Amino acid sequence: MPSIKLRDASVAFPIYNSRSRSLRSSLLARVGGTVQADDGGAVTVRALQNITLDLAPGDRLALVGHNGAGKSTLLRVLSGAYEPSTGAAEIKGRVSSLLDMTMGMDMELTGADNVVLRGVFLGMSIAEARSRIPEVEEFSELGGFMHLPMRTYSSGMRLRLAFAISTARVPDILLMDEFISVGDQTFARKARERLEHMIDNARIMVLASHSAQMIRQYCNRAILLQGGCVAREGAVDEILAAYQQGQQP
16 A cells, blocks of 8 residues: 655755855855754755654645745655655655656657656656557657657657656656646646646645645645744645745734
């Protein structure tokens, strides 16, 4: 059964060559309590601190907080892209992360080759990834471009290809940073329908968003992140009210 278990999970990034006082001051001003500088001048960014979290099938979790609060870092821990510096993360089930959809793709390879490359990166077998090429070609509407190097694509074409690959199968665990809009109006409507299908059929979803409307529509619980820590956890309206209150001058 798909599940997510974090136990006192923390993520810290040491910043090397950071002995400049101006750099330390800039980081501290931007991130607040998540940056520490020791007496020798070494800087460590503490992106997440002691996160404990349990998610089971049926959970639709919203991550709420200002920019720099740790939402994207937490999503990357849940995707397996980041290992906790301390603590533990146990993720069971097939995960689809829509954070960095072009990660693992190569501009010199054709669109078809990138379907295989990105598919394997997402956990598919080579055979399964190859079998997805016709479907991805049809959904992305790239036609003959599928057999040309990706460097010949426009930015919109690259995003359509990446989206089509990343959403080619319904995962057990779906991770999203805001609601993705890809391409022109017609393609964006098709992409939204596919996302809706993934949300409806995923066993667990985690969504980081600044949109209260979107969070209320798709989520059934929420956590408020502040400075890399869970400041509050509870019902969606309760957490949104706490966040909005904290945003007031």
